[in-house]
Amino acid sequence: MTVRPRLLALSLTTALTMSACTFRSDDSKESGTTDQDSMPAAACSSGEAPSLGGKTSAFDAPVAVESSGALRTQVSEPAMSTTASPTDGYRIAQIKVSARVQTNGVFALHPESFVLADPDGQRCAQPATNPLRGALQVSQVDESKVVSGVVAFIVPAEANLSDYAVHYVDKPGSPKAIASWSGNGSAPSPATVNTCSTNRSGIKLAGAKDQEFYKPFTTGDDPISLTITPSTPWSRELKPGPNQPNDVRGVVVSLYVAAKGSVGYIERNQFQLIDDKGNLCRYNELGSDGENLTSDLVETDKPKRYTLVFWTPKGSEVAGWKLLYMPEPSDRKVTATWTLKPRASASKSPSSSASSSGPVPSSSTATG
CATH class of the missing domain: 2.60.40.1240 (Immunoglobulin-like)
Known part of the structure; x- marks a missing residue:
């Protein structure tokens, strides 16, 4: 009764030894060079690649x-x-x-x-x-x-x-x-953009006085008034930065503002720009690079000049612009507009020939 376990143990030891020898023999065979081993690899083998639900x-x-x-x-x-x-x-x-x-x-x-x-x-x-x-x-x-x-x-x-x-x-x-x-994927076809955004303004213009840029508009009565004169919109490249997106170009309007009879108040949100299709142009309410109006008081006989920057997509071809003035932005009631009518052929730069120096009044008489 005591012999059988020893024989079983001996048999198991012998089997393991023989198995180990066979494995080493197979290893030595696999380590040899064969025609199949010398063939180059046919495919990648690091697992399944990720899948895409859309177009390539x-x-x-x-x-x-x-x-x-x-x-x-x-x-x-x-x-x-x-x-x-x-x-x-x-x-x-x-x-x-x-x-x-x-x-x-x-x-x-x-x-x-x-x-x-x-x-x-x-x-x-x-x-x-x-x-x-x-x-x-x-x-x-x-x-x-x-x-x-x-x-x-x-x-x-x-x-x-x-x-x-x-x-x-x-x-x-x-x-x-x-x-x-x-190699079989599709390339996007370049699309011509002729609007400054896809956001319709919805602002009512009925009753507003419309005129050309560079024409002054006076709000108030004879003894106390505020006169605003905007330049024609012109194009400016905007450097990449936190104040504006990378995919837009600046549309700049210079304002010349003069107060009479009392201190006048002016703020950025009183002005909106729409394109000739009636779309509202975006801007940074805190100011893009080069912009200098948030809110301000204009003293009597001390006119000031301000710069507004609106956005339009890079490469866009907008034919015309309209600047809106709303004394009370929350009311959305426009009292004055200035219009640059569409030209015969749209240009990539809005009024690129317009000077960046702003309206007619001499800058030597303006502050700000």
């Missing part, structure tokens, strides 16, 4: 990769680099990436948010350290700068990269793509 974009097309549309990213077509791969049978492929903020905000950009996928939908691995010059780093993107760089991937040496796609995910490793680019 063409390479180099700017695509919104954030829910508000503020952050837009461009990706080049993948290309083989000349940098050696750390793995036999593979090469280093690269994509060039750039990102910019179209409006305002601060966003993070991570190289692992970009995924290269082979034609079978398999994810291609990124090297532990990007060996390429100009490698994209984890970056912070805001309206003041464009972030760009190169992302590296390990792909089969014989890969046809024209069949590969690039995906963008909001978090590294996410199974859902926010945007995708491929």
Whole structure:
């Protein structure tokens, strides 16, 4: 009765020893070079690539990769680099990436948010350290700068990269793509914008006195009055910054304001600009760069000059403008308007020939 357990133990030990020998024998066989082992890898094998629910974009097309549309990213077509791969049978492929903020905000950009996928939908691995010059780093993107760089991937040496796609995910490793680019993707067709916004003003103009720009308008009676003279709107490029979006150009109006008989009051929200289609132009109530009116008092015989900045989309072609004056902004009652009628052919710059120096009265007599 005591012999059998020993025999079982001995048999088990012998079996384990034989099994170990067989495994090592198989290892030594696998370590040998065969024709199959020398063949290059056929596909990427780092797991399933993320999926996209929408349309795929063409390479180099700017695509919104954030829910508000503020952050837009461009990706080049993948290309083989000349940098050696750390793995036999593979090469280093690269994509060039750039990102910019179209409006305002601060966003993070991570190289692992970009995924290269082979034609079978398999994810291609990124090297532990990007060996390429100009490698994209984890970056912070805001309206003041464009972030760009190169992302590296390990792909089969014989890969046809024209069949590969690039995906963008909001978090590294996410199974859902926010945007995708491929050789079969569609490029957006440029659209002509002929309005300053899509927001209809809805402001009633009935009863308001309409005249050309540079014509003075006087509100009040003879002993106590306020006279406002606006310049023709003109175009100004706005530098990227927190006071205005990146995707707009400034439409500037200079005001010359004089008070008579008593101190006059003026504020920014008394003035609105609409385009010739009746759309209300946006602006920053706290002031865009170069703007100098929030609210102010104008003393008698001490006229002041102010600068208003409205926004229109970059590249827009607006044919005409109308400036509205509302003494009580909350009432939305317009008492005066100044109109620049549409020209025969719209220009990209509103009254680009107009001087930025403002209305006719000499600046030597104005303060502010």
